[in-house]
Amino acid sequence: MSDHRFDPSQADGRWQRAWEEAGTFTADSDSAKPKSYILEMFPYPSGRIHMGHVRNYTMGDVLARYQKMRGHEVLHPMGWDAFGMPAENAAMEKGVHPGEWTRANIAQMKAQLKRIGFALDWTREFATCDPEYYGHEQALFLDLYEAGLVYRKESTVNWDPVDMTVLANEQVIDGKGWRSGAEVEKRKLNQWFLKITEFADDLLEGLGSLEDWPEKVRLMQENWIGKSQGLEFSFDLSNGGKLPVYTTRPDTIFGASFCAIAADHPIAQGLGDDADVAAFIEQCKRGGTKAAEVETAEKLGYRTAITARHPFTGEALPVFIANFVLMEYGTGAVMGVPGHDSRDFEFATKYDLPIARVVASDPAQADAPFEGEAEAGDGVIVNSDFLNGMTVEAAKAAVIARAEAEGWGEGRTVWRLRDWGVSRQRYWGTPIPIIHSPDHGPVPVPRDQLPVVLPEDIDFSEPGNPLDRHPTWKHTTCPISGKPALRETDTLDTFVDSSWYFLRFASQPADKPFDPEEVAKWLPVKHYIGGVEHAILHLLYARFWTRALAHLGKIDVKEPFAALFTQGMVTHETYSRNDAARGVPVFFAPEEVRRNAEGVSLIADGEAVDVGRVIKMSKSKKNVVDPDAIIAKHGADAVRWFMLSDSPPERDLPWSDAGIEGCARFVQRLWRLFQAYDVEATGEDRALERKTHQTIAAVAADIEALGFNKAVARIYELTGATEKAAPSASRSAAIRALMHLVAPMMPHLAEEAYSAIGGGGLIADAPWPEVDPALLVDDEVTIALQHMGKLRDTVQAPKGASKEDLEALAMASANLQRSLGGAPIRKVIVVPDRLVNIVT
RNA sequence: GCGGGUGUGGCGGAAUGGUAGACGCCGGGGACUUAAAAUCCCCUGAGCUUUGCUCGUGCGGGUUCGAGUCCCGCCACCCGCACCA
Numbered sequence: 001m002s003d004h005r006f007d008p009s010q011a012d013g014r015w016q017r018a019w020e021e022a023g024t025f026t027a028d029s030d031s032a033k034p035k036s037y038i039l040e041m042f043p044y045p046s047g048r049i050h051m052g053h054v055r056n057y058t059m060g061d062v063l064a065r066y067q068k069m070r071g072h073e074v075l076h077p078m079g080w081d082a083f084g085m086p087a088e089n090a091a092m093e094k095g096v097h098p099g100e101w102t103r104a105n106i107a108q109m110k111a112q113l114k115r116i117g118f119a120l121d122w123t124r125e126f127a128t129c130d131p132e133y134y135g136h137e138q139a140l141f142l143d144l145y146e147a148g149l150v151y152r153k154e155s156t157v158n159w160d161p162v163d164m165t166v167l168a169n170e171q172v173i174d175g176k177g178w179r180s181g182a183e184v185e186k187r188k189l190n191q192w193f194l195k196i197t198e199f200a201d202d203l204l205e206g207l208g209s210l211e212d213w214p215e216k217v218r219l220m221q222e223n224w225i226g227k228s229q230g231l232e233f234s235f236d237l238s239n240g241g242k243l244p245v246y247t248t249r250p251d252t253i254f255g256a257s258f259c260a261i262a263a264d265h266p267i268a269q270g271l272g273d274d275a276d277v278a279a280f281i282e283q284c285k286r287g288g289t290k291a292a293e294v295e296t297a298e299k300l301g302y303r304t305a306i307t308a309r310h311p312f313t314g315e316a317l318p319v320f321i322a323n324f325v326l327m328e329y330g331t332g333a334v335m336g337v338p339g340h341d342s343r344d345f346e347f348a349t350k351y352d353l354p355i356a357r358v359v360a361s362d363p364a365q366a367d368a369p370f371e372g373e374a375e376a377g378d379g380v381i382v383n384s385d386f387l388n389g390m391t392v393e394a395a396k397a398a399v400i401a402r403a404e405a406e407g408w409g410e411g412r413t414v415w416r417l418r419d420w421g422v423s424r425q426r427y428w429g430t431p432i433p434i435i436h437s438p439d440h441g442p443v444p445v446p447r448d449q450l451p452v453v454l455p456e457d458i459d460f461s462e463p464g465n466p467l468d469r470h471p472t473w474k475h476t477t478c479p480i481s482g483k484p485a486l487r488e489t490d491t492l493d494t495f496v497d498s499s500w501y502f503l504r505f506a507s508q509p510a511d512k513p514f515d516p517e518e519v520a521k522w523l524p525v526k527h528y529i530g531g532v533e534h535a536i537l538h539l540l541y542a543r544f545w546t547r548a549l550a551h552l553g554k555i556d557v558k559e560p561f562a563a564l565f566t567q568g569m570v571t572h573e574t575y576s577r578n579d580a581a582r583g584v585p586v587f588f589a590p591e592e593v594r595r596n597a598e599g600v601s602l603i604a605d606g607e608a609v610d611v612g613r614v615i616k617m618s619k620s621k622k623n624v625v626d627p628d629a630i631i632a633k634h635g636a637d638a639v640r641w642f643m644l645s646d647s648p649p650e651r652d653l654p655w656s657d658a659g660i661e662g663c664a665r666f667v668q669r670l671w672r673l674f675q676a677y678d679v680e681a682t683g684e685d686r687a688l689e690r691k692t693h694q695t696i697a698a699v700a701a702d703i704e705a706l707g708f709n710k711a712v713a714r715i716y717e718l719t720g721a722t723e724k725a726a727p728s729a730s731r732s733a734a735i736r737a738l739m740h741l742v743a744p745m746m747p748h749l750a751e752e753a754y755s756a757i758g759g760g761g762l763i764a765d766a767p768w769p770e771v772d773p774a775l776l777v778d779d780e781v782t783i784a785l786q787h788m789g790k791l792r793d794t795v796q797a798p799k800g801a802s803k804e805d806l807e808a809l810a811m812a813s814a815n816l817q818r819s820l821g822g823a824p825i826r827k828v829i830v831v832p833d834r835l836v837n838i839v840t
Numbered sequence: 841g842c843g844g845g846u847g848u849g850g851c852g853g854a855a856u857g858g859u860a861g862a863c864g865c866c867g868g869g870g871a872c873u874u875a876a877a878a879u880c881c882c883c884u885g886a887g888c889u890u891u892g893c894u895c896g897u898g899c900g901g902g903u904u905c906g907a908g909u910c911c912c913g914c915c916a917c918c919c920g921c922a923c924c925a
Contacts, residue, residue, distance in 0.1 A: 005878095041925095043925090044924090044925050046925090081925070084924075084925065085923085085924065085925085086924085086925085157923075158923075166923075167923080168923040168924065169921095169922085169923055169924075170923080170924045170925095171923085171924085172923095216844055216845060217844090219843085219844065220843065220844055220845095220920075223842090223843050223844080224843080224920095224921085224922090226843095289922090289923085290921075290922090291841090291842080291921045291922075292841075292842085292920095292921060294841090295841040295842065295921090296841050297841095324841095342841080343841080417922095418922070420922080421922080421923080423923090424923065425923090426923090493923070494923095494924090494925070495922095495925085498925085531919095531925095532844090532845085532919065532920080533919065533920065533924095533925080534920095534925085535844080535919085535920070536843095536844095536920065536921080536922085537920090537921095537922065537925095538925085569918095569919090613917095615918090616918090616919095645852085645863090645864065645865095646851095646852045646853060646863085646864060646865080647852060647853070648852095648853075648854095651846080651852095651853090652846095652918085653852085654851080654852065656851085656852085656865075656866095658851090658865055658866065659851095659852080659864085659865060661865090662864065662865055662866095663864095665878095666864090668878090668879095669879090672879090709852090709853075709854090709863090709864095710854075710863090712863080712864080713853090713854075713862070713863035713864075714863085715863095716863055716864070717862080717863065720863095782859075783859090784858070784859040785859090786858080786859085786905085786906075788905070788906080789858085789904090789905060789906035789907095790906090791859050793859095794859060814891095815891090815892085818892090826905090827905065828905095829858090829905055829906080831858060834858055834859090835858055835859075835906090837858080837905055837906065838905090839905045839906095
């Protein structure tokens with residue numbers, strides 16, 4: 001070793017080529033080794049890799065390289081979630097074809113990923129916009145269709161009345177269309193749905209087996225599926241009709257003071273001839289479809305002339321049309337119990353309806369007043385006839401039993417989970433392989449006509465769905481009658497694309513979506529890593545597809561991801577100035593500002609800028625740092641090391657220039673230490689040997705638990721200890737161990753050093769160092785000496801010393817004796833190898 | 841609004857109910873150098889009457905010989921909410 005500095009600008013590329021030429025990371029399905037499938041959520045090809053990707057993929061990369069060192073055959077693939085709205089937006093704004101734009105982005109991002117040196121099997125790469133991929137997806141869609149898991153129904157969308165187009169939730173800003181600024185309306189369209197609810201129970205049940213998923217994600221999915229037991233019953237109406245309602249709180253039925261129905265409920269629609277009712281229903285249509293908007297909107301109601309007869313008291317309850325009742329959930333109608341439901345409370349207060357107490361902390365509190373809000377908690381039932389004195393649970397059962405016995409209602413399980421609407425009125429997605437025949441209705445496209453390929457010649461100059469406007473594409477013939485027919489012009493939700501891509505990575509036959517035998521070899525994924533923002537939708541949909549395919553007998557796994565890890569975001573502080581003229585902040589990028597002793601100033605004019613909070617990197621706040629620039633400056637290993645250091649992986653990682661510079665310094669520091677490797681050195685250093693073996697074991701445990709920041713800290717410690725040690729065989733062994741320990745994290749540096757000492761072959765192919773268990777335990781420990789739990793002294797003791805010996809050592813401490821001050825000792829607590837605590 | 845999470849020095853964080861602040865960054869002092877960079881060494885939670893003591897893990901209570909950790913009640917911030925991916 002002669003170079004004084006490690007030069008990533010030439011080493012990075014050299015080793016990346018070496019791995020590629022050797023096929024080091026190409027997964028061999030036929031290998032006899034144990035298999036590990038390591039997967040990170042594949043990226044949307046937005047154009048540039050961002051730090052969030054780098055963090056996500058670095059974590060997966062460390063696991064993949066580590067598992068390989070541990071003798072596993074590793075599958076670590078990469079591909080592109082390539083359909084979606086940004087490509088269409090680019091088409092509208094810049095006049096580029098979505099396909100061209102996407103392909104160019106993929107090429108650019110792939111080159112970026114390669115420069116970071118990830119251990120990826122690029123032979124399995126694909127993009128979801130490849131006709132081959134989405135053709136197989138169409139076949140799977142038809143499989144589900146034929147199995148009765150696909151159907152069509154009306155559903156509400158955000159409608160922009162000016163642009164005459166359907167808007168995504170993110171395109172609705174404050175209830176207005178993002179381009180037109182027009183107030184968005186709710187509109188009904190016929191759309192395709194997947195019957196995810198058919199698997200609701202199984203999806204819920206399956207959560208219990210996912211032990212290596214974060215508890216919080218399982219909880220979120222559980223709440224999302226939202227299994228609830230309740231009562232469905234019908235009110236007799238004053239107009240002779242019936243009103244079926246569903247409630248999860250039948251125990252509070254004596255507290256009901258009104259009924260509320262959705263604006264699109266048949267009864268409400270039936271009253272639509274009345275101008276006031278029609279106007280109110282119109283009003284309810286305004287605003288977007290987002291849950292957060294619907295639920296924070298002011299509760300509005302229209303009191304109809306109809307009343308509902310209470311099944312027990314016979315009282316006539318007013319029936320309202322209300323904007324907070326959703327037709328999609330339950331029966332689209334509720335009984336309002338203001339005392340014990342916060343929405344009902346707000347509504348009753350506004351419309352001056354009675355608020356009765358039917359649950360109290362104890363029977364003596366039966367007439368306690370409410371303190372400005374509903375009480376949804378547990379208690380005993382009061383003011384409720386035959387339910388009085390029961391617990392909430394018992395009363396629920398009693399009401400359901402009574403309703404069933406008397407035949408006016410029955411217990412029912414209701415799910416919050418709704419069927420998955422997969423129709424999108426857009427171009428850049430998988431065409432839904434259905435033909436609408438004038439004689440036979442919707443008919444599947446015959447399998448031999450798949451894939452239904454998107455037309456290339458499209459026009460984005462007008463709003464609306466380009467597929468629908470295309471002059472010829474949708475015109476075809478009915479597969480049954482041969483008569484002219486129209487293609488479905490909706491495309492599939494891009495979540496469908498990401499619901500089975502992990503199966504395609506495991507096997508890529510040309511004639512079918514995947515090979516079940518290959519899938520069986522690799523699945524389930526051993527570690528699946530991605531952002532917590534996917535905790536519910538993507539992960540639930542992927543679990544659903546896997547189940548549905550297992551249900552059809554196509555694969556033999558139900559849960560695709562054995563272990564899930566959700567990593568935090570990469571954040572950065574923001575720099576801004578308030579634009580007085582427009583009253584909004586103007587943001588500056590990190591490279592536009594300079595930080596010095598006085599603070600942060602704009603390079604352009606030298607004047608100060610406001611330093612804002614540390615938040616997620618985003619283009620709109622300009623607080624982004626481009627990985628390419630950083631790699632060019634510091635090398636891939638420094639960036640990878642930064643991604644793993646300091647912050648626990650599940651938490652946010654604040655980017656800082658000082659931090660990356662520290663990492664780059666550490667790369668050089670290790671390089672200097674590696675140069676001190678001396679194969680001929682002799683002599684033992686027991687303490688360093690111990691430290692080395694303890695570190696190897698601890699780093700392995702930390703990596704397996706994804707505690708990368710802790711592994712990094714251990715490596716720093718061993719580095720420091722090794723630097724300080726005098727030359728010896730033990731020191732050379734420590735240096736060699738360090739090369740292997742950092743190999744998954746700083747692979748370029750590790751290869752360079754390994755080759756320089758003549759390690760032989762690639763360190764990427766070398767095994768993880770062995771640990772001598774005898775060296776893992778220390779023979780001396782530090783004992784804390786406490787008085788009343790306060791530290792007074794510490795003392796060294798042999799490991800495993802007896803309680804009596806430890807107590808004697810404690811009593812010999814002058815500091816402890818001074819604290820005791822001769823007070824009588826009431827108790828002595830001795831924790832072996834830890835502490836002695838004297839209680840006086 | 842509903843669901844989920846997070847909170848420890850100037851900063852990122854560490855800590856099976858048992859020595860709070862490992863490790864890193866920043867900062868201060870020193871060495872080397874004609875000088876700088878690089879590198880190396882030392883210090884670095886606050887306070888005090890400084891052999892040592894007191895306070896200190898978002899806030900207020902509690903359990904315990906002992907609480908960052910367990911329990912109860914708050915506060916602040918972040919994420920998700922079904923057409924962003």
